[in-house]
Amino acid sequence: MSDSERESGDQGAAEAAAWSGSEGARAFAALEAATDWLLGYPFVFRALARRRIGAGAVLVDYGCGPGKVAGHAARLLGARVVGVDTSPEMLALARASDTGAAEYHLVDGGRVAGLADGAADAVMCSHVLASLPDEEAVLAVFREVRRLLRPGGPFVLLATDPDRTGTEYASLRIGEAGAVHAPGQELTVRLRRTDGSWQEVRNHAWPVGLLPGLLERAGFRDVVQHRPTVAEAGEVADPALVGSRPWAAERERPPLVVTTAVAA
Numbered sequence: 502m503s504d505s506e507r508e509s510g511d512q513g514a515a516e517a518a519a520w521s522g523s524e525g526a527r528a529f530a531a532l533e534a535a536t537d538w539l540l541g542y543p544f545v546f547r548a549l550a551r552r553r554i555g556a557g558a559v560l561v562d563y564g565c566g567p568g569k570v571a572g573h574a575a576r577l578l579g580a581r582v583v584g585v586d587t588s589p590e591m592l593a594l595a596r597a598s599d600t601g602a603a604e605y606h607l608v609d610g611g612r613v614a615g616l617a618d619g620a621a622d623a624v625m626c627s628h629v630l631a632s633l634p635d636e637e638a639v640l641a642v643f644r645e646v647r648r649l650l651r652p653g654g655p656f657v658l659l660a661t662d663p664d665r666t667g668t669e670y671a672s673l674r675i676g677e678a679g680a681v682h683a684p685g686q687e688l689t690v691r692l693r694r695t696d697g698s699w700q701e702v703r704n705h706a707w708p709v710g711l712l713p714g715l716l717e718r719a720g721f722r723d724v725v726q727h728r729p730t731v732a733e734a735g736e737v738a739d740p741a742l743v744g745s746r747p748w749a750a751e752r753e754r755p756p757l758v759v760t761t762a763v764a765a
């Protein structure tokens with residue numbers, strides 16, 4: 502959200518900042534996410550495949566948004582994907598655009614309605630932490646994910662590193678160059694839309710080094726973090742996307758981190 506939009510009290514822009522409401526859902530669905538499809542989602546899918554999450558497995562996509570990633574995972578892995586989200590509008594978009602590959606449920610009061618303890622063989626969660634304002638909210642999500650997982654089930658978390666400030670990536674820029682953010686502090690992230698224009702959103706900074714401790718407090722063990730590189734993307738991402746541009750910034754300072762943990 503620009504200063505002028507904030508000052509004018511533009512409701513659509515305010516909703517888009519939190520991806521809530523119908524404006525927010527539509528705004529998120531209009532993003533390109535090229536950097537995520539290069540250095541993020543394919544590595545989440547690979548982490549799940551390496552833990553034998555495939556046909557017959559129940560995979561929850563926690564904070565699934567408009568369902569693009571959930572649908573892709575269902576087709577790629579053959580798992581039964583259950584997308585869950587706090588936004589009814591996001592879920593409506595997901596249901597409308599899905600080809601039946603995944604099913605969708607509301608997160609209400611911090612709990613996924615209709616999913617029993619241990620119902621999931623695996624959980625993935627991409628770019629949800631940035632919406633969470635404080636440590637209690639992060640822990641609440643991790644604890645609900647832990648409730649859903651069977652013991653030993655993997656949790657794969659994709660997040661942007663808030664320390665990678667100021668760099669112009671293909672589809673994002675995080676905050677201002679040189680800025681340092683305390684845990685949970687707000688920062689502005691610019692995200693590229695499919696029409697080439699940019700959307701500004703207010704996110705919360707969650708330093709990736711904090712995540713292992715928070716996961717352990719929520720009942721996870723064996724936390725491993727990996728920062729995917731462009732060289733590795735050649736093995737897992739769409740070859741057309743890999744060859745579509747030089748990815749100079751992504752090569753120099755890869756911005757995404759995949760954190761994998763196991764339900765204790």
Ligand SMILES: C[S@@+](CC[C@H](N)C(=O)[O-])C[C@H]1O[C@@H](n2cnc3c(N)ncnc32)[C@H](O)[C@@H]1O
Nearest residue numbers: 520564565566586587588591608627628629632
């Ligand atoms: C940036 S979008 C990411 C969507 C999807 N994971 C992706 O990567 O394309 C963040 C999503 O998380 C949802 N969300 C925010 N807080 C949540 C919470 N506490 N529990 C579940 N979903 C949440 C939002 O409604 C939104 O759909």
